[in-house]
Amino acid sequence: MNNQIYGIRAVLEAIDSEQPINKIFLQKGLGGELFRELETSIRKKGISSSYVPIEKLNRLTKNNHQGVVANISPVQFHNFEDLVEQVLSKEKSPLFLLLDQVSDVRNFGAIIRTAECCGVNGIIIPKTGAAPITDDTVKTSAGAAFKVPIAKVDHLKDAIFYLQSSAIQVVAATEKSENDIYAVDFNTPCAIVMGAEDKGISNSILNLVDHKAKLPLLGEIGSLNVSVACGVFLYEVVRQRMS
Template structure:
């Protein structure tokens, strides 16, 4: 018999209570065709708590739990999300030179986990992800990160373009990895307050985020394949940043 998942809450009252109490909810799934006061209240709470909301067929909900889900399931986050606007001043107050990662469209939990592991090892201070079109703080992501996602702050933001503006206004240079860029990684200073932007494999960074970045750069490569895996690329970028900051 399949073991019941421990990272979900199901049923109308328990899900509403989880949202109202401020529990770390990663996303909410609602049964297709649900209407009425419950649906309105659920949407209102998800919007207020900035929790992604997805409508799916009943059969998919049934595959997530054997229990009486009443048409709604909340997937819990392994840790609470933070806000970039709170993290930045805290880092400056602690005397840190911020090093952040902004992941634009990285949806694979294994890639998120690998990136978080490299980020923690290389001394990054936080990871920023969008509310939609992104892997989240799930148990699988934490496992893939070898626990790093429980050690490094993860900020989830509604608008990455607005977040880039916040970073720049806070004195943080925003540099974006882009296969079409002319500048190379080794040409960047990397020692100032910094946020490195990485996009999904194949698609890259979104147009709005790319335009908002201060600098675009690329990693040199000699082979014929189009690019590195995003997790590998993140490791290269973070190591080079750590190396320059340590002066070695």
């Protein structure tokens, strides 16, 4: 599949038509009225972008890029609030997954695959700092990326406030907790937050959640891979809800 758009006007058209753009690469030092219009549009839409040397753009595509290359997601993103309301209208005990700066595309794909197997109703990621959905993500997810609704939000904190106002408890998976996962009641509407591979969940997010829970670790290594930890958390939800 072709997940790349190049050229200033073509990328502007993609933004205006609400294409699911992962990231836009802009040539350093480029100017002109149309380029500035593109920069303004990128800022207004909150699209992830970076300024790079022309050599990087030349490596991304051999076509006439005019100083702009955009990577397009192979899946369409959902509106967060609409997704939550749709799920709440159908499910008695919905299950959401929030990813705080998970940045590895293969971890992301593995998480999506497990989420689909565990009946997760939606995955929520921030617009910036999160792993993009690439062909590798889709492949690692075994196609689950086309089945689980994924929503992008400006700030995860706002998403948490919205979920809590909708009577959905938010549980953070973190070693910074006295309680382990088995002390949490998952038989209610809930959302699980998983953190970045290197730093875990940010303190600003931890301060907002309803519960914090850790996994018991009996060996000497202090943490699990985030996709593995996510699988353990999700299957504890499944175990409780099936018992």
